[in-house]
């Protein structure tokens with residue numbers, strides 16, 4: 001039995017309980033083993049991290065990728081905003097992304113002589129989250145002089161004229177001569193973006209105002225929503241400022257490298273292919289799980305805790321093919337959630353239920369700051385610790401989350417309760433373990449057995465369909 | 477129905493009167509005295525969302541647990557059900573559709589608030605609680621419902637609460653749909669789903 005991979009440590013944040021209150025990690029319990037993603041799928045690419053080169057290897061990869069980018073338009077007297085998003089800081093502890101941001105600044109400065117380079121780091125629904133990361137990773141010192149700031153969707157707006165009308169960006173994201181789009185290719189919310197224009201999404205989300213984000217999640221529909229991002233990015237306003245993009249290239253087993261390009265759509269096509277092929281493989285495998293207890297144990301909101309690149313929100317929909325665009329509504333998206341009526345059932349009969357393989361969810365450690373009551377309402381949930389439950393009760397986004405959950409004092413008690421009530425010994429842990437998955441032995445056996453057939457199915461049947469639906473040539 | 481448990485409290489020692497908090501408050505609960513350089517929260521209007529606390533550059537606002545939590549919410553008045561449902565459907569929402577994920581507010585409650593005299597997003601928020609969780613995702617449904625009710629709301633002067641209505645699935649030009657159909661955007665198919673939701677039967681007895 002392989003020992004568990006050390007989970008990402010709890011992190012001090014205003015959105016989570018104090019790390020001292022996370023007394024036990026689920027991966028520390030008896031009977032927990034681990035699988036490396038590459039042992040399941042040997043065809044996954046080799047990675048820089050986790051690996052012996054560590055963060056310096058990411059730095060070198062960033063410098064090498066940026067060496068191929070034309071920066072001639074940036075003049076010494078210009079201003080540059082490096083646009084970042086919270087999500088990158090959740091990958092392998094956040095240091096690799098922070099290092100890429102530092103490298104972008106240093107390379108621009110060295111190559112162009114431009115000194116006024118700022119960091120504007122956007123957020124999801126936790127408006128101080130990137131401020132915490134900026135301090136934690138020393139980005140304030142690196143960019144200097146108050147130049148590294150968090151931006152939030154309720155900050156002052158700038159109207160942006162697009163081919164579908166006026167949309168709104170965050171003024172501070174665009175208050176420079178040039179913008180650099182610094183992101184990553186981890187798929188994360190595939191239930192929302194459906195791997196369509198993934199690389200463009202932050203223009204409709206973390207760099208955007210509430211008007212725009214509300215349009216994405218309420219006005220356009222589940223498969224057209226991400227067009228908002230494309231409309232903003234293609235606007236003359238944004239095109240006039242866009243310098244280049246620089247992405248951490250991700251795989252479920254870690255950081256593959258850094259990809260930089262002046263052509264965001266060329267980068268986007270590469271990401272669409274890798275997202276479908278690499279992450280689609282892992283999600284399809286997770287869809288093979290017949291029954292399990294999910295354990296959340298990661299410094300992130302409930303939906304975003306992840307295991308081998310798959311977030312809990314996606315596992316909650318793994319009973320359907322999230323990549324198949326013929327499926328209008330996955331089991332979880334905000335559109336799906338909106339379409340549950342007052343009886344607590346979907347308004348349309350074809351709306352799939354949440355993944356019935358999830359017999360119970362043990363919330364050992366996860367943050368507030370994302371509306372999560374839908375999950376506790378529809379999936380039996382146990383929360384560990386009164387302090388954590390109280391934190392959720394005080395959160396304006398989660399005022400009914402604990403109403404549907406059971407609260408137990410310790411991790412051991414919660415897991416024992418879950419095993420007893422559900423009768424399953426299969427446990428899947430979402431704790432951000434680098435390069436693999438922490439899980440119980442019976443579940444490990446199932447995944448090892450199913451992986452080869454999943455690989456075949458993805459390569460021969462699913463991937464060609466997914467790529468065709470997105471206009472990407474099937475042959476690489 | 478939304479239970480308001482938290483209250484924003486300004487620390488006068490730290491507040492510089494920058495006005496950011498009163499520009500972001502979704503219920504217009506904050507007024508900054510520009511002469512005194514001090515923000516003040518009107519406790520009865522504060523829904524505890526913590527937008528102000530999250531944006532104050534001085535860390536001058538703290539969220540405290542209210543001694544007396546209270547409930548807010550709007551009931552559909554007897555005899556109003558048909559008008560409420562018609563307004564929701566005119567704005568292309570199913571009356572039972574959630575329009576705010578944090579507070580669980582449904583379209584019919586927001587529509588009822590409008591019919592009972594809430595004529596701005598801020599007033600709808602104050603009465604129903606909508607946009608007092610994340611404060612991000614539910615703006616457009618309010619603007620669509622107000623539009624469908626024939627109410628022309630104006631953004632608060634000088635505020636950042638909101639700037640304007642935006643496009644819906646039904647407004648996307650055909651030329652745009654055609655150009656991007658091959659890239660995985662399912663515009664018309666999504667409209668078809670949205671319309672079936674709008675016209676789905678009610679679950680309420």
Ligand code: SF4
Pocket residue numbers: 486490491492493494495496497498508514515531532533534535536537
């Ligand atoms: S945002 Fe903070 S400093 Fe500015 S007026 Fe409000 S309380 Fe005072």
Ligand code: SF4
Pocket residue numbers: 483484500501502503504505506517521522523524525526527528529
């Ligand atoms: S409603 Fe929100 S923004 Fe307004 S005073 Fe209360 S907590 Fe602050």
